[in-house]
Amino acid sequence: MGIVKILFIYHVDDEVRSIISAGLEDVENKIQLIYPEDLSKGNLELLGRDADCIIGRGPWLELLENADKLKLYIQPGTGIDRLSITMKNYSKYKDIIITNIHGSAYSCAQHSVAMLLTLTNKLFDHHNNMIQGKWRTNKPQSTGLRNVTVGLLGYGPINQFVHSFLRGFEIDFAVLKRSWSNDDNSIGINESHKFTKAQIDEFMEKVDIVMIAAPLTSETEGLIGSRQLELLGSDGYLVTVARGPIVDQQALYEALYHQRIAGAGLDVWYNYSPEEVDGKSYPYDENFPFHKLDNVILSPHRSHSPSNQNLRYQSILHNIRCLALGESNYVNIVNIDQGY
Numbered sequence: 001m002g003i004v005k006i007l008f009i010y011h012v013d014d015e016v017r018s019i020i021s022a023g024l025e026d027v028e029n030k031i032q033l034i035y036p037e038d039l040s041k042g043n044l045e046l047l048g049r050d051a052d053c054i055i056g057r058g059p060w061l062e063l064l065e066n067a068d069k070l071k072l073y074i075q076p077g078t079g080i081d082r083l084s085i086t087m088k089n090y091s092k093y094k095d096i097i098i099t100n101i102h103g104s105a106y107s108c109a110q111h112s113v114a115m116l117l118t119l120t121n122k123l124f125d126h127h128n129n130m131i132q133g134k135w136r137t138n139k140p141q142s143t144g145l146r147n148v149t150v151g152l153l154g155y156g157p158i159n160q161f162v163h164s165f166l167r168g169f170e171i172d173f174a175v176l177k178r179s180w181s182n183d184d185n186s187i188g189i190n191e192s193h194k195f196t197k198a199q200i201d202e203f204m205e206k207v208d209i210v211m212i213a214a215p216l217t218s219e220t221e222g223l224i225g226s227r228q229l230e231l232l233g234s235d236g237y238l239v240t241v242a243r244g245p246i247v248d249q250q251a252l253y254e255a256l257y258h259q260r261i262a263g264a265g266l267d268v269w270y271n272y273s274p275e276e277v278d279g280k281s282y283p284y285d286e287n288f289p290f291h292k293l294d295n296v297i298l299s300p301h302r303s304h305s306p307s308n309q310n311l312r313y314q315s316i317l318h319n320i321r322c323l324a325l326g327e328s329n330y331v332n333i334v335n336i337d338q339g340y
Contacts, residue, residue, distance in 0.1 A: 004324045007034045009044050009056035009063070010076075019310055023317035027324040053323055055316065059083070064090045072323050072330075074316055075100040078108075078158075078304070079243060080334050081216040087336045099319050099332045102157040103312035104304040109161030111303030112211055112241045115265025118297050119237055120145060143235075143262070145169040151176065151207030153223075154214025155187070156340075158241060162211050163187070176203045178219070197223065204231040209239070216243035217339030224248065229255040239265035241303045253288035256295055266290065267299040 012020075012035050024031060034051070036043060041060065048054060048063050053072040064070065064086070073096055075083050080100055087093040118124065120143040129137055149172040152159040163173060174193040177184075184194075195203040197219055204210065204224070210232060214220050224238075225248040232238065238261060240247060249270050255261045274281040283300075284290050291298060315331050322330050334340060 004031045004052045004320075005034060005050055005069075006031055006053045006055065006320060007044070007047055007051035008036070009039070009048075009054060009059065011039065016309060016313065019313050020317065023313065024320060024324075027321055030324040031320065053320060057083070059086055061086060061089055064093075070096055072097045072099070072319065074319060075334070076313075076316060078102060078104065079215065080336070080340065081243060084336050084339050093336060097319075097330055098334050098336060099315070099330055100334050101312065101315045102332055103314055105157035106161050106311070107305065108158045108213070108241050108303040109165060111267060111299070112158070112162055112213065112239055112265070113165050115267070115297045115299065116209065116211070116237065116239050119143075119239070119263045119265055119295075124297070143237075145171055147171070148208040149174055149193075149206060151203055151210040153203070153210055153212045153246075154242065156213060156215075158213035159211060160187075162213065174203060174206050176200065200224070200228060201231055204228040207232070208235065209237045212238070212240035212242045212246060214242050214246060215340035216246055219339075220246050222246075222248055224251070226251040226255070229261055232261050234260060234262060236261045237263050237265075241267045244268045244270040249285065249288055253290060253293075256290070256293050259295065263295040263297070265297040265299070267303045268301055272301075 017035065020033065021028070024033075034047060036047060041063070045063050045066055048067040048070075050069060051067055052069050053074065054063070054067060054070060055074040055076055057075060057077055059073070070092075075098070078100055083098075087098065122140040122142055125140045145166075147170065150166060151174045152163055153176045155175050155177050166173075172193065173189060174195060175187070175189050176195040176197070176199070178197060180194055180196070193206070195206075200223060223246050229238070229251055238247070238252075252264065256264055269283045271283045271285065274283045282291060290296055319330050319332075322328065
């Protein structure tokens with residue numbers, strides 16, 4: 001194989017370029033890293049014709065169809081729901097390796113647990129009471145993380161870390177996965193606490209807290225609606241760092257507004273292109289003003305923002321190295337048809 005051309009179809013800052021160069025020193029004579037200044041579609045399509053590997057979140061059909069030498073596509077993020085739509089229309093997607101990254105799983109899990117503890121310990125309420133000069137008020141009272149059941153909806157890298165972080169509390173765990181195998185016995189979940197998608201109602205009724213970190217697929221979209229939130233109950237909490245549409249927006253807002261659940265921590269949304277008005281942008285449907293509720297923690301899709309970018313890019317470096325050396329031990333290969 002000649003020089004392997006790696007095309008980035010998004011702006012890559014100097015810090016990340018340095019990380020990538022340092023991490024590929026051993027194969028630098030086998031690869032060419034292409035960071036275009038001109039990110040117009042026309043220029044990227046032209047460069048893509050000779051690319052062996054393309055890295056970026058938003059490919060389009062013309063780019064892929066004209067990339068005759070493409071062998072590897074890397075999504076520099078975890079979620080592939082939008083990528084799947086494009087790839088399913090790409091005539092040769094089954095002939096290339098498609099990977100994503102899980103380098104931010106630890107920080108996403110940390111953020112998820114932080115939102116949960118902020119909710120259960122009523123930290124914002126206590127903070128605001130202190131600002132208002134309310135000293136040692138009896139309310140609100142914290143919710144103890146003892147003798148409760150935490151439900152992990154999805155058990156990929158993020159919720160595996162969540163499971164690890166929360167094991168120090170005196171709580172039980174339940175897990176809902178797409179499917180179970182004998183190899184899953186090692187995670188230490190009681191058989192009666194193992195659920196599949198078909199058992200979503202039983203799962204929601206069993207748990208006191210649900211932590212959502214699952215991919216958005218045709219199977220998970222709208223998985224949690226009014227009925228499931230009602231089963232979670234008025235003392236229940238929901239925390240999600242997954243895609244917003246896994247939980248029905250109207251059902252979630254109404255459950256919070258009417259206090260059918262105790263609270264929610266939300267790092268993901270339904271509208272990612274809000275209009276700016278008076279210098280402010282709110283990603284909410286005007287019918288569902290989550291920011292006016294006092295039982296919700298809001299986060300602008302930033303759980304995936306580790307301070308150590310090195311960790312985030314390790315799998316990208318590994319997969320580029322595999323391509324350059326003609327090896328096959330790629331990591332984080334995704335199945336477009338399954339959606340993760």
